[in-house]
Amino acid sequence: MNFRTTIAAAFCCLLPLAAVSQAYPQRPVKIVVPYAPGGGVDVMARMLADRLQQKWGKPVIVENKVGASTIIGAVAVAKAASDGHTLLLTSESTITSNPYLFEKLPYDPIRELLPVSQLVSLPQMVVAHPSVTASTLDELVALAKAKPNELNYASYGSGSLPHLLFEGLKARTGAQMTQVPYKGITPAVSAVLAGEAQLTLAGASLTQGYISAGKLKPIAVARQERLAEFPQVPTLREAGFADIDPHESWFGLFVTGGTSSTIVQKIYRDVAEVGADAVFRERYVLARGLDPVFSSPEEFAKFIQADMRQKARLIRISGAKAE
Structure with missing residues (x-):
């Protein structure tokens, strides 16, 4: 009897929950x-x-x-x-x-x-203007150290993903680059395409066409795995920079x-x-x-x-x- 009583009580407790689920949404x-x-x-x-x-x-x-x-x-x-x-x-x-x-x-x-x-x-990609001679993050760091503050990176403001990545890269390596903030990621990418800035971090969906056309150079992917569309581009983790990956x-x-x-x-x-x-x-x-x-x-x-x-x-x- 105790077992049956327990089961019955449990069933009765579940009924209100089921009713709530069935009733939603009410308006x-x-x-x-x-x-x-x-x-x-x-x-x-x-x-x-x-x-x-x-x-x-x-x-x-x-x-x-x-x-x-x-x-x-x-x-x-x-x-x-x-x-x-x-x-x-x-x-x-x-x-x-x-x-x-x-x-x-x-x-x-x-x-x-x-x-x-x-x-x-x-997924986000570190991309560069084709004029940038570096093709890897290590080469990018070396270039930024050899030419302090000659490289600009486009962001979309303080705390944006490009800002977090490149400031993290500067703190980690001592490389010197200058932030140029824009009003959104699309203007930031446009600035790199025009050569106003040399680097940014932007969504793969936004940059994919420009990369395929040779208008942007891919450097790394902010993602756990490589992108199927660009299997040759390493992740930040593979490049040794997992600690500054803004995800x-x-x-x-x-x-x-x-x-x-x-x-x-x-x-x-x-x-x-x-x-x-x-x-x-x-x-x-x-x-x-x-x-x-x-x-x-x-x-x-x-x-x-x-x-x-x-x-x-x-x-x-x-x-x-x-x-």
């Missing part, structure tokens, strides 16, 4: 994007919203809340009701960089934003802290189903040069911890502060 869901319309994060959010709306039978609305280094959008989700109806789709800046660039944030990226899934990663850029989905784990898991499962769809994967992920991930909440949380440790280290080395 329209909002995906907050802390970037302007038309950018990579925004496009991903809109494609995902369209598929989730079909799956859930409820409107899924994308709302762009731009400004203050993604802080405005992050706060909107962090302070929302903990019911899973307000989501955040953002990049690594909001979660693993901002805590170390700002002395104080109006949101806690760990307690107030729960990870649902890392959707995609964006790939990524897009991830978050929900307000305190949201039921049952709801978090349901959102994850439905998002993972979208990510596993062959048409969605090919058209909206692979065709845009993104690596599909669609990790579980637990995997994503572990990934974030590792990324935060590396970002904290590189931001400390670079002396980067919020602009």
Whole structure:
């Protein structure tokens, strides 16, 4: 009787959780994007919203809340009701960089934003103008030492991935290079193409065509493995610079802290189903040069911890502060 009673009690406890999962969502869901319309994060959010709306039978609305280094959008989700109806789709800046660039944030990226899934990663490549004689990082360091401050690297501001990498390289080797900040990664790449700057770190999807056309020279990949498109280009780890690797850029989905784990898991499962769809994967992920991930909440949380440790280290080395 005791055994039967225990089983019955456990079953009764599970019923409310199942009901919560089945009932979600109960009203329209909002995906907050802390970037302007038309950018990579925004496009991903809109494609995902369209598929989730079909799956859930409820409107899924994308709302762009731009400004203050993604802080405005992050706060909107962090302070929302903990019911899973307000989501955040953002990049690594909001979660693993901002805590170390700002002395104080109006949101806690760990307690107030729960990870649902890392959707995609964006492999980064160290690229140079073809006029740069160096073809490896060691040769680049030697060149920068032989010609102090004659090499410029294009970044998109203090704390951006190019800034963290090249300042880390300077601190590690004593090489001297000068940062030239631009208003975004596309202008930074354009500056290298034009010879205004000689180096940058940019997404493989953005640089691939220029590399194939001989307009940019690949030096290294900020990724765990080499890229299939450029198997001859070593990773930063292989080149002996794993300690200053700022890691790939990524897009991830978050929900307000305190949201039921049952709801978090349901959102994850439905998002993972979208990510596993062959048409969605090919058209909206692979065709845009993104690596599909669609990790579980637990995997994503572990990934974030590792990324935060590396970002904290590189931001400390670079002396980067919020602009």
